[in-house]
Amino acid sequence: MSLMEYVRDRAGVLAGGAVSMAFAGALLMALGVDGRAIGLLELVLAVCLLLPLLADWLRRRRFYRAVEETGDGPDGLFLPDALPEPDFWEGELLCRRLGELGRAGNDRLGQARRESREYREYVETWIHEVKTPIASARLLLENHPGTLADALEEELFQIDRYVEQALFYARSGTAERDYRVRTMALEESVRAAVRQYARPLIRAGFRLELGEWKATVYTDPKWVEFILGQLLANAVQYRSEQPVLRFACRCERDAVLLTVADNGIGIPAEDLPRVFDKGFTGANGRRAAQRSTGLGLYLCRKLCARLGLSIRLDSQPGQGTEVTLVFPRGRFHQLEDWAGSAPAEQMPIE
Incomplete structure (x- = not known):
């Protein structure tokens, strides 16, 4: 509470005091009291009025400043007990109401978090359970090869991709509880993502190009492979007639940059x-034969933010899209054993 705010709040008291002093001065003048005596009396009355108000302002200012500086506790919970004990009636009322509202809000927040955690755990359990019949269906199709089996395998792959997307979406809000950061070779993650998407890449006739590079970063391989998988899925869905997919890596002073580009x-x-x-x-998503969910790139950016990475996208209609993942150099993102890129060569899809 600033002094001007306090003056506006006490405008009635000050106006009443000023009117009283003016009336007293006029009455004393009418009674023939000396003007200097009246001025001295007015000064004494003004000091007697303003000093208590100044002391009251200082007392209230300390309390309200402490209220403003009181932050949230652990997990975003409001801590009503952290408020200072006021010594005026309005402050006591404010503390009491803030305490009641804070405790009620904390209860609702706790309940919402419990429900969210239970729902997330249910979704994760369901996803793990549904993966079993998907795997069983794939085994059955392998034992009965044919055109129908190939078509069903393609649909099962899409189902599995959406299930995996749902799993990572459910975990994206609490990624720090799921990922395991370790030293990781980027080329291994790229090859793992390519192997996972080998069938649709081969079916679409992609040619892959991978330069001779070696880069080691400090992050979670599983989450990075999922991000790369989303980029590969987009490349397959929005491919050209003669699709090409290029991977490149370069090292800058503060980061390693992994680029995934298609035509x-x-x-x-x-x-x-x-x-x-x-x-x-x-x-593109509205025109594509296979409708887009609009979650792939959203999840890529969200997971990159959780992992401390950056993601950039550049695209030209009819020419392709280039996505760059930035692995920063720092205490939690280490760069080791990087070698410069050599001319690109074709990478077989295993």
């Missing part, structure tokens, strides 16, 4: 600012 249909310029928004599909 697909590209993204319209008006859609670029929103490609990382949740649920945004854009013009």
Whole structure:
């Protein structure tokens, strides 16, 4: 509470005091009291009025400043007991009401978090359970090869991809409890993601190019492979007639940059600012034969933020899309054993 705010709050008291002093001065003058005596009396009355108000302002200011500086406790909970004990009636009322509202809010927040955790645990359990019949169905299809089996295998792959996406979406809010950070070779994660998407890449006729590079970063391989998988899925969905997928890596002073580039249909310029928004599909997503969920790039950005990475996207309609993952150098993201890139060569899809 600033002094001006306090003066506005006590405007009635000050106005009443000023009117009383003016009336007393006029009465004394009418009674023939000397003007200097009246001035001295007015000064004494003004001091007697202003000093208690000044002391009251200082007392209230200390309390309200302490209230403003009282932050949230652990896990975002409000701590009503952290408020200072006031010595005026309005402060006591404010403390009491803030304490009641804080405890009620903490109870509701705790309940919401418990429900969210239970729901997330249910989703994760369901996803793990549904993976079993998917794997069983794939085994059955392998034992009965044919055109129908190939078509069903493609649909099962899409189901498995959406299930995996749902799992990572459920975990994205608490990624720090699930990921395990360790030293990781980027080339190994790239090859693991390519192996996972080998069938759709081969079916789409992709040619993969991978330069001779070696880069080691400090992050979680599982989460990085999922991010790369989302980029590969987009490359397959929005491919050109002769699709090519290129991987490149370079080292800068503060980071290692992994680039995934395709020669697909590209993204319209008006859609670029929103490609990382949740649920945004854009013009390509609406025109594609297979409708987009609008979650792939959203999850990539969210998981990158959780891992301390950066993600950049550049695209030209009809020329392709280039996505760059930035692994920063620092205490939690170490760079080791990097060697410069050599000319790109074709990488077989295993």
